[in-house]
Amino acid sequence: MKRLRYSGIAIAWLLVSTPVSALDVQHSSLVDVGAAYAYETGSWQKQEIVWRPEWVMRFDSGMRLTLLGEGRLDAKDELDPGRPDQPFRARNTEKGFPSDHVDLELREFFLDHYAGDAFVRLGKQQIVWGQADGLRVLDVINPLSYREFILPDIEHRRIPLWSALVEFPLDTWTAQLVWVPDATVTESTLPGATYSLIPGLYGGGRLQVDRPESLKDSDLGVKFSSFRDGWDLSLNYLYHTIDDPLIRIDSSDQRVVADYNRSHLVGGTASKPFGDITFRSEVGVESKKRFQDSVTGQTTDTEIGSYVIGLDYSGLTDWFISSQFFQTYRFASTGEDTRSNEQITLLIRHEAMNNALRLEALSIYDLDKEDSLVQLEAEYTASTNVVLRVGADLFFGDRSGAFGRYREESRLVTGFTLSL
Numbered sequence: 001m002k003r004l005r006y007s008g009i010a011i012a013w014l015l016v017s018t019p020v021s022a023l024d025v026q027h028s029s030l031v032d033v034g035a036a037y038a039y040e041t042g043s044w045q046k047q048e049i050v051w052r053p054e055w056v057m058r059f060d061s062g063m064r065l066t067l068l069g070e071g072r073l074d075a076k077d078e079l080d081p082g083r084p085d086q087p088f089r090a091r092n093t094e095k096g097f098p099s100d101h102v103d104l105e106l107r108e109f110f111l112d113h114y115a116g117d118a119f120v121r122l123g124k125q126q127i128v129w130g131q132a133d134g135l136r137v138l139d140v141i142n143p144l145s146y147r148e149f150i151l152p153d154i155e156h157r158r159i160p161l162w163s164a165l166v167e168f169p170l171d172t173w174t175a176q177l178v179w180v181p182d183a184t185v186t187e188s189t190l191p192g193a194t195y196s197l198i199p200g201l202y203g204g205g206r207l208q209v210d211r212p213e214s215l216k217d218s219d220l221g222v223k224f225s226s227f228r229d230g231w232d233l234s235l236n237y238l239y240h241t242i243d244d245p246l247i248r249i250d251s252s253d254q255r256v257v258a259d260y261n262r263s264h265l266v267g268g269t270a271s272k273p274f275g276d277i278t279f280r281s282e283v284g285v286e287s288k289k290r291f292q293d294s295v296t297g298q299t300t301d302t303e304i305g306s307y308v309i310g311l312d313y314s315g316l317t318d319w320f321i322s323s324q325f326f327q328t329y330r331f332a333s334t335g336e337d338t339r340s341n342e343q344i345t346l347l348i349r350h351e352a353m354n355n356a357l358r359l360e361a362l363s364i365y366d367l368d369k370e371d372s373l374v375q376l377e378a379e380y381t382a383s384t385n386v387v388l389r390v391g392a393d394l395f396f397g398d399r400s401g402a403f404g405r406y407r408e409e410s411r412l413v414t415g416f417t418l419s420l
Contacts, residue, residue, distance in 0.1 A: 024058040034415030036393075040408040045194055048074040052107075061113075068108040077101050080147050080189045087209035087258075088143075088187040092162060093124070108160045118168040124160045127178055129223060129236055130282050131269040132308040134345065134364070135326040137284045138236050138267050141178065141221065143186040143243040149195040149406065151375070151393050159184055173226045178238070180219035183212045185260060186243040194409060198256060199249060209258045212241050217262070231272045236284070238265040246290040246299065261301075263288045276315030280324075283307040291334035302332035318355075322347040342367040356381045364403070371397020371404035385419040 030052045036045040050072045057065040083097035096104040110123030130138035134154060142158040144150075150157070161182035168175055190207065191200035198207060221238035245258035267284030289304045310324040323346050330339040343366050350359045358379045365372040377391035391413045397404030 026056045026058075027053065029053045029420040031418040031420065032415060033418075034413065036411045036413045038409050038411045040410055043078070044076050045078050045409070045411055046074050047076050048072055064112040066108065066110055066112070067106075070105045070107045072103050074101055078194050080193055084190050086187075087207060088211065089159070089184045090162075090182050090214045092214075093159065093182055093184045118166055121165045124162050124182075125165070126155070126158050126160050127163060127165055127180075128158075129234075129238075131232075131271050131280045132282050132310065132324065132326070133322065133347070135308050135324060135343065137282045137306045137308055137326075138238075138265070138269065140240065140243065140265065141180060141219065141238065143184055145187045146195060146197055147187075147189055147193075150373070159187060170224070172228075173224045176223040176225070178219070178221040178223070180221075180240075181215040183214040183217055183241070185209075185211045185241065185245065195406065198258075199247070200256075206254065207256050207258070209245075211245075211258070211260055212262075217241060231270055234269045236265070236267050236269075239263075240265060242286065242289055246292055248292060248297075259290065261288055261290050276313060278312040278314075280310035280312065281308065289330075291330070293334065300332055300334045302330050302334060304331065305329045318351040320347075320349040338368060340368075366397070366401055366403065369397060369401030369404065371395070371401030373403045387417045387419075389416065390414045 032050040032052070033048075034050075035047045037043075038045050050070065053069050055065075055067045059065075077100050080103070082100050086094045089095075098104065106124065108124050108126065110121050110125045113120050127141045128139055129141060130136070132139070134150070141163075142161055144154075144157045145159055146157075148157075161180050161184055163178065163180040163182060166177045188197040190196060191198050219238065219240035221236070221240070223234055223236045225232070225234040227233070240263065241260050242263050243260075245260050248257045248259065249255075250257060264287040265284055266287075267282070269280075269282045271278060271280040273279075283306070285303060285305045287303055288301050290299055290301055292299050306326070306328045308324055308326045310322060313321040324344065326343045326345070328341050333339065343364060345365075346361075346363045348361045351357070352359070358377075360375075360377045360379075362375045363372060372395075374394040374396070375391065376394070377389060379387060379389045381387050392411065393413060394410045395403050395407040397407065399405050399407070
């Protein structure tokens, strides 16, 4: 909890050292109450209350300080049991666990300021690149939490990192420079949790996470974006740690080892509306990613390319339809059956009752493993500060697939959000 105390000291110092007339503080909060029931196993996955407070402080100098917190009370404690170790997080990015059922996190804490024409943001933040919805090609600066696999909105699954962003005009382009000294990587829950991606070892064993060092192994990136002839364009480069590890099982030493490597990511995006249809595209190439043959145990380093093509249709009143095709390709053979993997997504959203009711269906289908995830949700705005929701998260397919492995965890969900 030291990081929370130090953050509080920093805020207190700003409040004391700034004249009251020069400081405007605004506060808002969201309280999410939710439950999820896995009907195949007849068990509750979660019964939780999540408080998400936000403070925004504006100064006469033009600076703005933003703090977003998150406190969670989960009566079931099945998704991330106990007070787990956090081997995937850098020390200053860790959560606090006052008890088995409570966790606290400083989600974001950043300072915005304009220095001439340059916009500067310093602190713990999310930096989002790319055009794809849910399927990540360029949006890899912030790692993800898999506490609930990929079921929550990606905004809540990204792990904000301590980083610096500078954005400034450059002729007809806008340049963005990114520095991320925070070495936190993608976080899976540990063996025994509902959606753990880490295999367990019979008879115990331990997890060894050989993640990079903060500051020494910083990520560095640059993005150029422009609007030309109706096209939104970007060119992206990032030197970074691949956040998804190579998992190796060392049975002789009773270890599960998570290894990481550095890579150069080069890519870009292009999107343009054509009447009621918007075309979106995104492509990226990683210079190095490691794979291990499941039979021989041999490790292969290879370049890997990914792209997404999406079409959004909004020609029907109160309807929105979006579809995406996603492919990854390994440039070297890794001993697997195929070098490529393809997925398609379909999103259908309908607004009714003067936009008070929103119905949404999202499907992700893996063309290779022939497994899928279907998410259904109905959301009703009962008043200006109360939103009710019900839904279902359904897994289909063989257990060898990324979705089929969780088919017994298909669940019904319900809850509400209160704005304060």
